[in-house]
Amino acid sequence: MSAVVSRPAGLETRRAILDAALDLFSKRSFDGASTRAIAELAGVTQPLLNYHFAGKEELWRAAVDDLFERFRTSMQRRLSGLRGVDEVTIAKLMVRHFVEFSAANPQLYRIIMQESKRAGGRLDWMVETHVRPMYENAVAMFERLAARGKLAPVAPAHLYYLLTGAGASVFVMAPECQRLTGVDPFAPEFVAAHADLVVDLLIRATTEESA
Amino acid sequence: MSAVVSRPAGLETRRAILDAALDLFSKRSFDGASTRAIAELAGVTQPLLNYHFAGKEELWRAAVDDLFERFRTSMQRRLSGLRGVDEVTIAKLMVRHFVEFSAANPQLYRIIMQESKRAGGRLDWMVETHVRPMYENAVAMFERLAARGKLAPVAPAHLYYLLTGAGASVFVMAPECQRLTGVDPFAPEFVAAHADLVVDLLIRATTEESA
DNA sequence: GTCTATAATTAGATAGAC
DNA sequence: GTCTATCTAATTATAGAC
Numbered sequence: 001m002s003a004v005v006s007r008p009a010g011l012e013t014r015r016a017i018l019d020a021a022l023d024l025f026s027k028r029s030f031d032g033a034s035t036r037a038i039a040e041l042a043g044v045t046q047p048l049l050n051y052h053f054a055g056k057e058e059l060w061r062a063a064v065d066d067l068f069e070r071f072r073t074s075m076q077r078r079l080s081g082l083r084g085v086d087e088v089t090i091a092k093l094m095v096r097h098f099v100e101f102s103a104a105n106p107q108l109y110r111i112i113m114q115e116s117k118r119a120g121g122r123l124d125w126m127v128e129t130h131v132r133p134m135y136e137n138a139v140a141m142f143e144r145l146a147a148r149g150k151l152a153p154v155a156p157a158h159l160y161y162l163l164t165g166a167g168a169s170v171f172v173m174a175p176e177c178q179r180l181t182g183v184d185p186f187a188p189e190f191v192a193a194h195a196d197l198v199v200d201l202l203i204r205a206t207t208e209e210s211a
Numbered sequence: 212m213s214a215v216v217s218r219p220a221g222l223e224t225r226r227a228i229l230d231a232a233l234d235l236f237s238k239r240s241f242d243g244a245s246t247r248a249i250a251e252l253a254g255v256t257q258p259l260l261n262y263h264f265a266g267k268e269e270l271w272r273a274a275v276d277d278l279f280e281r282f283r284t285s286m287q288r289r290l291s292g293l294r295g296v297d298e299v300t301i302a303k304l305m306v307r308h309f310v311e312f313s314a315a316n317p318q319l320y321r322i323i324m325q326e327s328k329r330a331g332g333r334l335d336w337m338v339e340t341h342v343r344p345m346y347e348n349a350v351a352m353f354e355r356l357a358a359r360g361k362l363a364p365v366a367p368a369h370l371y372y373l374l375t376g377a378g379a380s381v382f383v384m385a386p387e388c389q390r391l392t393g394v395d396p397f398a399p400e401f402v403a404a405h406a407d408l409v410v411d412l413l414i415r416a417t418t419e420e421s422a
Numbered sequence: 423g424t425c426t427a428t429a430a431t432t433a434g435a436t437a438g439a440c
Numbered sequence: 441g442t443c444t445a446t447c448t449a450a451t452t453a454t455a456g457a458c
Binding site: 026027028029030031032110112113114115116117118119123124127131132135154155156157158160161162164165166167168169170172173174175176177179180181183185190193194197198201 | 237239240241242321323324325326327328329330334335338342343346365366367368369371372373375376377378379380381383384385386388390391392394396404405408409412
């Protein structure tokens with residue numbers, strides 16, 4: 001009870017609101033997700049969102065910050081367990097991990113793809129705050145692979161959108177996949193098989209010399 | 212003036228509304244695109260949409276019908292020019308054509324990805340009316356390639372979302388690509404290079420024996 | 423910190439003139 | 441076939457009680 005910080009009451013509420021916001025913003029887009037719907041999913045009343053966040057736009061930013069933060073943490077944690085492993089194996093495992101994260105958190109690429117369609121303030125902020133660091137990590141990985149002859153010398157813009165599009169879009173489009181093919185893309189076996197394919201595609205496919 | 216059909220006045224207006232609807236529905240989602248914004252882009256007043264279409268939902272359906280119709284026509288026209296060409300070459304050229312169409316018409320995958328995120332009436336209708344025939348053509352192509360040893364025997368759900376995600380998402384996300392990488396994905400050289408990569412990925416990459 | 427009540431704005435749709 | 445004017449419902453945000 002000798003608290004340095006005043007009791008964090010309402011923190012669980014804030015979390016519930018963020019989770020609901022992430023789910024609805026990612027599925028329905030910024031305009032399509034009403035603050036009433038978010039509040040209902042979080043189990044609170046609509047005006048409470050304006051107590052915790054200054055407005056809809058700031059709620060969106062907070063939700064996106066939270067999601068990218070979890071992504072960065074997840075990738076870094078995976079990487080830190082790979083000290084001493086060779087570069088090519090690291091690259092393969094990180095691509096795998098990216099696919100697995102996209103399956104466990106389809107909100108990430110749902111929101112990225114949503115906002116990326118339209119130039120404007122939200123896209124500018126998202127790119128400069130969160131996407132560019134991600135992209136630069138990917139480019140550095142492409143360069144290490146290319147230096148080892150494991151990747152054709154192709155402009156990184158191609159590789160980045162090839163990799164992310166191939167790796168994430170089944171999970172973004174999961175309801176369609178389910179209805180169209182009868183397959184649940186979130187099933188662990190599907191995720192694993194998909195990750196294998198993406199790794200093979202990126203790292204074996206564009207190689208001049210075979211592994 | 213000896214018209215069989217009464218003068219098609221208002222047909223150009225209908226076209227302008229459909230084009231505007233396609234652009235805004237694809238970028239902003241169904242809920243995010245207001246009928247007022249669509250009307251303004253089409254250069255007409257908002258109530259006129261209700262003269263030409265029974266409501267917002269029917270306008271959306273008409274716009275989606277129109278877009279898929281153009282896609283089917285484009286693919287069939289390309290295919291009909293390839294009589295006598297061997298199956299593997301046909302597959303490569305059709306994949307190329309898919310990528311080129313996705314660059315020329317980013318609305319197609321913008322709308323597909325948008326609606327595929329959320330189960331519901333619009334997704335059900337779109338899948339059964341338009342997506343399933345597309346998917347079945349793709350599966351038939353995968354089977355022909357697999358029979359010739361040009362494709363690993365992988366479940367079609369993987370291949371379909373790998374192919375479409377890798378081929379279309381740069382164009383879906385064009386504003387982000389431009390801001391993030393400085394590259395305009397709609398430039399003809401970019402489209403051509405991207406199509407080459409997708410073809411190599413799909414058809415060479417997953418092959419056990421090399422071409 | 424969370425609620426009820428409500429203000430101000432914007433949404434999709436209709437009525438009716440031309 | 442297209443417009444102006446307007447209705448009803450839904451949206452985000454605020455005020456103020458508890």
